[in-house]
Amino acid sequence: MKTESNANQITALYCRLSQEDMRAGESLSIENQRLMLKDYADKNGFRNCQYYIDDGYSGTDNTRPEYVHMLSDVQNGLVGTVIVKDQSRLGRDHLETDRLMELVFPAYDVRFISVTDNVDSANGFNEMSGIKNLFNDMYARDCSKKIRAVQRAKGERGERVGTTTPYGYMKDENKHLMPNPETAPVVKRIFEMSAEGKGIRKICDILSADKILCPSAYTAQKVGKPKTKPYHWAQKTVREMLANRIYCGDTVNFSTYTKSYKLKKTLKNEPENMLIFENTHEAIISRKLFAVVQKHYEGRKKSDKFGETDKYAGFLYCAECGSRLYICRSKKMNHSKFHYMCAGYQSRITDCTAHYIREEVLDSIVLRYLRQVVNYARDKSDEFYAMAMANGEAEAKKQFKDNEKLRSEYETKISQLDNAIQLIFMDRSNGKITDERYDILSANFEKEQSELKAKLNALDSQLDKMKVREKRVREFINNAKQYTEIRKLTPEILKTFISRIEVYEKAVKHSRTCGNHIVICFTFSADKAIVIDRVINENGEIQLF
Secondary structure, three states: OOOOOOOOOEEEEEEEEOHHHHHHOHHHOHHHHHHHHHHHHHHOOOOOEEEEEEEOOOOOOOOOHHHHHHHHHHHOOOEEEEEEOOHHHHOOOHHHHHHHHHHHHHHOOOEEEEOOOOEEHHHOOOHHHHHHHHHHHHHHHHHHHHHHHHHHHHHHOOOOOOOOOOOOEEEOOOOOEEEOOOOHHHHHHHHHHHHOOEOHHHHHHHHHHOOOOOHHHHHHHHOOOOOOOOOOOOHHHHHHHHOOHHHHOOEEEOOEEOOEOOEOOOEEOOHHHOEEEOOOOOOOOOHHHHHHHHHHOOOOOOOOOOOEOOOOOOOEEEOOOOOEEEEEOOOOOOHHHOEEEEHHHHHOOOOOOOOOEEHHHHHHHHHHHHHHHHHHHHHOHHHHHHHHHHHHHHHHHHHHHHHHHHHHHHHHHHHHHHHHHHHHHHHHHOOOOOHHHHHHHHHHHHHHHHHHHHHHHHHHHHHHHHHHHHHHHHHHHHHHHHOOOOOOOOHHHHHHHEEEEEEOOOOOOOOOOOOOOEEEEEOOOOOOOOOEEOOEOOOOOEOOO
């Protein structure tokens, strides 16, 4: 191996500093490393020195920009010597660092020097070099565990664990999130356009046409680094914003994770592993608006060629097979021909029929009956409340009476089983029964107790459903009072008053006069079985089924 580099080859002075190293002290600062390496190079006659500096990068990250640049120069034969302050500066991944020191550098005749470790490949490596690399790796692993523990504790307390400030927000002097007066209106506008039925592509086009800075361009402008395409809004950016609960005042922690401190790729976490804390900061949009947008994207997630998403997305279903009904339309098709068809029929995943219904016909039916129900709930609130609750009131009273009788029986039986367990325990203590017999009897009693407690919980759940139904009826009436006139159907109005629409096939197939049977489920119904079917009967009265 050559011990001296060619005069034209670079002497690479590599410096690295991470956040963990900053906390370790000033001795590891970039400036300190630069001075030490320059002094060492001058005293030992190394020429043509070039710095490769990675400031703010972990030693476990093998994609550091200057680190990659230096290795590229090594492989191109431009580097004759690599000098670092210590081996941990080169990296803390012992597999990668060992590979460089023992395979890569020798293969390209590169001399490696670690100043404070007294390592010089010209003199050969000793056993301690590999051990130091392993210790450096263990240090990184230990730091990762401590940092993860701190982040976990912060996240479980409800503190934000994310480091970036979301678009639409800014931080006050106490590092708390507050709406940014410049960008918060943009966020609100994006949600409102989505609720109106505009697709993501169309929203991006509108923002670009209005010359509104995209999030990355806005941040770059603040630090004095303008972008070349400042008004280019990416669809992914808008879609992620529309799904982010932070805009309605919630903190969502642990939405992503990494498998290892060496693997930097972030993965989406399962919903059950996330922690959600509500009302942790001032909201930009209302929960109602957020819910409308989420409901909208439960159906068709992509906008069509018109740049719009279907207003019935997430609401319209086939009554026979349960599949969604999707809209069929094109730019060449007359608007009056726009229609819905069963997805199960279209994709042939079921043996269902087309369930063809034109959009304007469906709009006419839903809008007409929706106006009548909302007007009734607004103008005759007491009568509407009695009507909505009367259908199950007698049944609810009977159910409540039966539940109370069963509750008393279950509680008495549980108490008797407690006494029985105490008695057999005393019998075992007195030697009247064996331990094996006691184990069998107590296990049977405890199993019976668990079953009875489960039945008690089921009774409580039934009572909760009755309370939920009353709450939904009152919310429906309150919402109806806010809408004095409904001129057209929008996703927001559908979300407010309707939970589901089911379309049946025509009684006479392919008939031009026979219409589809339609069932409208309103939001005041706590149970899907309780719906308003056709809403108005021949006498003009509202029917509840």
